[in-house]
Amino acid sequence: MTPRTPEEVRAFFDAHRTVRQYVTGEDGSPLPMPEEHLDVLLHAAQRAPTDATAQLYSFVRLVSPEVRARVAELTTNAHVQTASEAFVVCLDVRRVGQLLRVAGHEVGHWPAIGVHFGIGDAVMAGQNLLTAAELLGYQGCWIGGVMNGLEGLLDVLALPEGVLPFAALTVGLPAETPPQRPRVPRSLVVHEDRYRDGTDEELRGAIEVMNPIAARGDQPGDWARLLRAYWAPGGGMEKREPHLVAALKRQGLWAGEEEGATVPPAEAAPAREG
Numbered sequence: 001m002t003p004r005t006p007e008e009v010r011a012f013f014d015a016h017r018t019v020r021q022y023v024t025g026e027d028g029s030p031l032p033m034p035e036e037h038l039d040v041l042l043h044a045a046q047r048a049p050t051d052a053t054a055q056l057y058s059f060v061r062l063v064s065p066e067v068r069a070r071v072a073e074l075t076t077n078a079h080v081q082t083a084s085e086a087f088v089v090c091l092d093v094r095r096v097g098q099l100l101r102v103a104g105h106e107v108g109h110w111p112a113i114g115v116h117f118g119i120g121d122a123v124m125a126g127q128n129l130l131t132a133a134e135l136l137g138y139q140g141c142w143i144g145g146v147m148n149g150l151e152g153l154l155d156v157l158a159l160p161e162g163v164l165p166f167a168a169l170t171v172g173l174p175a176e177t178p179p180q181r182p183r184v185p186r187s188l189v190v191h192e193d194r195y196r197d198g199t200d201e202e203l204r205g206a207i208e209v210m211n212p213i214a215a216r217g218d219q220p221g222d223w224a225r226l227l228r229a230y231w232a233p234g235g236g237m238e239k240r241e242p243h244l245v246a247a248l249k250r251q252g253l254w255a256g257e258e259e260g261a262t263v264p265p266a267e268a269a270p271a272r273e274g
């Protein structure tokens, strides 16, 4: 490929928007995506790099209107029903166990490692898919709202042990033009040689920069208030916590605490082959 210029790369990433309203058919049904577009999105997903060669993820493509409707309800994100394509992106440590079994090997015990590697793989594959979609002129939306209805999703999608939704992902032609949403200043997220806490002044500056992301209609944004609604005591994340723990346990992914467990000295992992 001919290298792109820095300006072209910047322009591509600056065009990213999370989009929640999509062009639909007249009756509001999803506008079908050309087969070759879907094919290249899935190809891009599978070209994602993967640690230890394992590809610890699965996508559930949401095809039937009934399943779309149920997932929209469970995730509290209505646009699951109207997007051209919608997926539930899952970490999947099941398949590697099945591969070991058919090859005549046993599966080790590594629930925490499984969550770490599985989420990493799922995110990389999903984001590759979304980037490919954006290259084709689509936009999309990651949907962490899967956490609002995890147990229901396990049932509806028949997710077996070893498989857990990370997020849903919708893609479609944009029917809204949201403004570019801000990010915290780079100096707070990129550290040099060692970690550095931001000063109170830098943190207050970051809140100022981020405030527009919380604006609703004519209401000016208050990002700290939005963060409070998610992350403060009694907020949305505390409500989600027990459901995620329950789902991790149900799917055999709970590392838990072992009484008196000691951490053995680190040993080098086997040399990587891919």
Ligand SMILES: Cc1cc2nc3c(=O)[nH]c(=O)nc-3n(C[C@H](O)[C@H](O)[C@H](O)COP(=O)(O)O)c2cc1C
Residues within 6 Å of the ligand: 016, 017, 018, 019, 020, 077, 141, 142, 143, 144, 145, 146, 167, 180, 181, 213
């Ligand atoms: C893992 C993840 C989960 C998200 N969950 C939701 C969601 O459930 N519903 C939603 O409308 N947007 C969701 N978003 C979109 C974010 O709100 C959006 O990325 C953020 O506000 C920044 O906006 P931008 O992507 O347009 O720059 C999610 C994004 C990510 C990466």
